[in-house]
Amino acid sequence: MKPLDPRLVRRSRAARRFLVVGALLALLQAAATVGLAYALASLVAGLIDGERMSQAWPLLVLLVVAASVRALSAWAWELVGSAGAMRVKQELRRDVLVAVERAPAGVPGFSSARTTTLLGPGLDALDAYFGSYLPQLVLTAVATPILIAIAWWADPLSGLVFVIVLPLIPVFMALIGMATQAVQRRQYDSLATLSHGFLEVVGGLSTLIVFGRAKRQVSRIRSVTDDFRKRTMAVLRVTFLSGFTLEFAASLSVAIVAVSIGFRLVWGEIGLLPGLFVLILAPDIFLPVRNVGAAFHASSAGVAASDDAFELFEAARGGGASVPVAPGPVAGRDGIPDAAATVATPAAAAADTGVSLVAAGVRRDGELVVDGVDLAARPGELVAVTGPSGIGKSSLFAGLLGFAPIEGEALVNGERPGAATRAAIAWSPQGATLFAGTVRSNVRLGAEQADAALVERAMRLADVGLDPETPLGAGGSGLSGGQAQRVAIARALHRALATEARIVLLDEPTSAQDPAHEAAIAAGLRELADEGYAVVVATHRAGVTASADRTIALAGAHV
Numbered sequence: 001m002k003p004l005d006p007r008l009v010r011r012s013r014a015a016r017r018f019l020v021v022g023a024l025l026a027l028l029q030a031a032a033t034v035g036l037a038y039a040l041a042s043l044v045a046g047l048i049d050g051e052r053m054s055q056a057w058p059l060l061v062l063l064v065v066a067a068s069v070r071a072l073s074a075w076a077w078e079l080v081g082s083a084g085a086m087r088v089k090q091e092l093r094r095d096v097l098v099a100v101e102r103a104p105a106g107v108p109g110f111s112s113a114r115t116t117t118l119l120g121p122g123l124d125a126l127d128a129y130f131g132s133y134l135p136q137l138v139l140t141a142v143a144t145p146i147l148i149a150i151a152w153w154a155d156p157l158s159g160l161v162f163v164i165v166l167p168l169i170p171v172f173m174a175l176i177g178m179a180t181q182a183v184q185r186r187q188y189d190s191l192a193t194l195s196h197g198f199l200e201v202v203g204g205l206s207t208l209i210v211f212g213r214a215k216r217q218v219s220r221i222r223s224v225t226d227d228f229r230k231r232t233m234a235v236l237r238v239t240f241l242s243g244f245t246l247e248f249a250a251s252l253s254v255a256i257v258a259v260s261i262g263f264r265l266v267w268g269e270i271g272l273l274p275g276l277f278v279l280i281l282a283p284d285i286f287l288p289v290r291n292v293g294a295a296f297h298a299s300s301a302g303v304a305a306s307d308d309a310f311e312l313f314e315a316a317r318g319g320g321a322s323v324p325v326a327p328g329p330v331a332g333r334d335g336i337p338d339a340a341a342t343v344a345t346p347a348a349a350a351a352d353t354g355v356s357l358v359a360a361g362v363r364r365d366g367e368l369v370v371d372g373v374d375l376a377a378r379p380g381e382l383v384a385v386t387g388p389s390g391i392g393k394s395s396l397f398a399g400l401l402g403f404a405p406i407e408g409e410a411l412v413n414g415e416r417p418g419a420a421t422r423a424a425i426a427w428s429p430q431g432a433t434l435f436a437g438t439v440r441s442n443v444r445l446g447a448e449q450a451d452a453a454l455v456e457r458a459m460r461l462a463d464v465g466l467d468p469e470t471p472l473g474a475g476g477s478g479l480s481g482g483q484a485q486r487v488a489i490a491r492a493l494h495r496a497l498a499t500e501a502r503i504v505l506l507d508e509p510t511s512a513q514d515p516a517h518e519a520a521i522a523a524g525l526r527e528l529a530d531e532g533y534a535v536v537v538a539t540h541r542a543g544v545t546a547s548a549d550r551t552i553a554l555a556g557a558h559v
Contacts, residue, residue, distance in 0.1 A: 007310050011095070014087030021080050022135060026142035029073040033143070033284050034150055035066035041276035048272065077135045085130035089123045092309050099316035102403055102419075107315045108365060117195045118312065122305030129302035132291075139288035147285045154274045154281075157264075158257050162285055165253040190228040197224045250286040257282050352424075352502045353414050354378040354534035355400060360408035362392070362399035368407075369395050375552050377536045379502060382529040384545040385538045387554035393538035394430060396554070397505050400536075401427060412503065426501040428492035430508045432484040434476025440468035442476070443490045450498030458494035461524030462486045463517055481512045489521065496533060504528065504535045510544055518543035 008015050039062040046056055096119060100107060107115070148166070152159025201217045261279055264270040354377045361371035370392035377383040385393050399406030402418040412421040434442050443455050443464075455468055464486045466479075476484045489509050496504050506525070510518040518541060526547045529535045537544055545551050 008088070008306055011310075012088045012091050014084055014091060018080060018084035018088075018130065018134065019138065022077075022138040023142050025073050025076055025080065025135075026139050027146075029070060029139065030143035030146045032066045032069035032073060033147065033281070035062055036070060037277055037280040037284070039063035039066060041273055041280055044276055045273040078131070081131035081135055082127070084134075085127045088130065089126050092123055092126075092306070093119055096309055096312060099313055102316065107312055109315050110312055114195075114308075115312070117191055118305055118308050121191065122308060123302075125302035125305055127302070129306075133302075136288050136291040140292050144285060144288055147281055151278050151281050151285065155261070155270060155278045158261060158278045158282075161253075161257050161260060162282075165256065166286070166289065186231050186234075190224070190231045194224045194228050197221060247290065250290045253286060254282045352379050352532070352534070353411070354381070355503060355536060356409070356411045358409035360396075360399070360406055360410045362395045363405045363407070364395055364398075370399075370554065371407075373408075373552075373554065375536075376550075377503070377534045379532045379534050380529060381549045382525055382535045382537070382547060384548035384551045385536060385554060386540055386545060386551055388540060391554045393554060394507055397427070397429075397507050397536075397538060400505060401425060423499070424501055425503045425505055426492045426496035426499075427505045428488050428507065428509060430511070432476065432481075432488035434472055434479070434484055434487060436474045437472055438468065439464065439466050439470045439472065439487055442472065442487055443468070443494050445491055447495050447498040450494070454494055454497045455490075458490040458497060461493050461521075461528060462490035463520035463524060464490050482514070482517060485509065485512045486517070486521070493524070493528065496528070502533055504533055505538075506535070507538045508540075509537060510539065510541050515543060522547040 009019065039059045042059050043056055043063065046059070096115070100110075100115060110118075144166075148159060148162050151162060197220060201221065258279060261270060261275045265272065265275050355375065357373050357375040359371075360373045360375070361368050363369065373396060375383065375385070375396075385396065387393055395404060398404040399410065400412060400417050402422055406417055410417055413424050415421050435445070439459075440455055443458055444450065459466070459468065464483070466483065466487075470478070472478050476487070479487065489506060492504060492506060495501055504525075509525075510521055513521065522544045525535050525537065525544070529549075537548070539545065
């Protein structure tokens with residue numbers, strides 16, 4: 001049995017707020033439970049003793065008020081749990097996306113399928129964690145000690161029984177929890193395997209059909225699905241067996257107290273009122289502890305997902321990416337980082353001095369992959385970084401963007417590369433990542449509030465040659481590889497024109513272009529540099545290097 005993860009409390013402000021509100025609700029529910037038990041026991045004892053109902057109306061009022069407060073607090077738990085789960089999921093998803101964004105080469109140990117599973121059904125399982133498990137955990141920690149203390153005050157012997165018997169249930173839960181955690185972890189891993197296999201097949205379906213191998217994947221998907229089914233049934237078996245064990249232990253404990261009180265009532269060692277009061281309290285003393293065990297199984301997938309999220313954060317930090325703690329970056333509409341807020345950084349306000357590298361090196365996964373690079377790109381210059389594929393051009397750009405550790409003297413506008421200087425850079429990677437919408441919406445991405453005329457100019461500089469309202473499908477479908485690459489270049493140029501990003505980094509921008517388009521793009525980059533931008537292009541194409549002020553050959557560095 002795993003209690004509240006302290007990493008979640010430290011990282012999530014919503015989780016801390018949930019615990020504070022939950023503690024107050026637990027105190028309110030404990031008070032209502034005591035009032036209900038006292039009113040009910042007093043009414044029953046009064047009826048047996050022959051008291052008139054006219055004298056019992058204060059107890060009736062207390063009974064109604066206590067029952068209403070209990071019902072309202074239960075409703076409040078549902079509301080607080082749902083709101084807490086939603087906010088914590090939002091915070092964790094944002095931090096996961098930031099960690100993935102800051103590691104463009106990938107987070108070690110996290111494939112795209114594993115990350116997708118975490119962001120989707122994985123973190124969605126936190127609904128049960130905050131909706132049922134944590135409320136019962138807070139009730140156990142806050143309300144149960146209060147109820148035991150009051151029961152001890154009413155009947156010391158019953159209180160002693162509660163103190164002796166109650167710890168046995170958490171021991172059972174701890175043993176069951178360890179078994180459940182291992183089974184649940186295997187089920188979660190099989191879900192990630194299923195997602196990976198399905199995405200792999202869908203991504204390569206056209207190739208499989210061309211080579212007549214599509215039907216062979218049916219048995220593979222069936223095998224992975226069957227494994228996931230078996231893992232799920234194993235979790236259900238453990239859930240049912242552990243639920244029976246906890247219910248049996250709790251029922252036996254209540255029975256011990258009830259038998260003790262019954263015998264002492266017969267022998268006259270305890271009064272009817274305190275005996276009934278403790279008997280009514282007894283189920284409520286054990287109820288939160290029992291519910292913690294039952295709710296843990298429903299929330300165990302969320303526990304596994306949160307573990308995965310923190311493992312991703314650690315892996316991202318180990319790879320050189322810094323992962324912010326909530327509340328994180330300034331958010332614009334719908335929680336998306338606002339472009340205007342992004343550029344309002346010290347780096348954006350600094351003097352434009354361009355890029356300067358002296359004996360610089362870049363590490364990937366702790367290994368030095370590029371070393372001894374000297375590069376200077378000042379405002380008004382177009383600099384080409386050349387070398388064959390795999391020489392380290394993309395790694396060098398990752399270092400300039402702060403995505404990978406960079407050594408030696410490395411300055412972007414006079415500061416060390418990192419998150420603070422990233423706002424001063426407009427960047428286009430090798431792969432063109434487009435989204436469903438229009439060409440215009442893809443070009444304006446991240447700077448939607450800018451002047452609409454800048455879209456046409458950015459498209460002209462990148463030689464896009466398309467109607468801005470051309471619709472695109474998912475992943476930019478509907479365009480050729482060269483067209484998609486030019487739209488991605490236009491997006492980077494639009495960011496440079498619309499924001500304070502005066503440094504432009506383009507990684508292999510013409511790799512999918514014919515000579516005519518390459519020459520047009522090179523002319524557009526030359527025009528941008530002449531306006532005072534520092535433009536650095538990683539390329540091995542002669543059409544771009546011919547327009548550059550300087551060419552830096554990475555083959556001369558230690559690679």
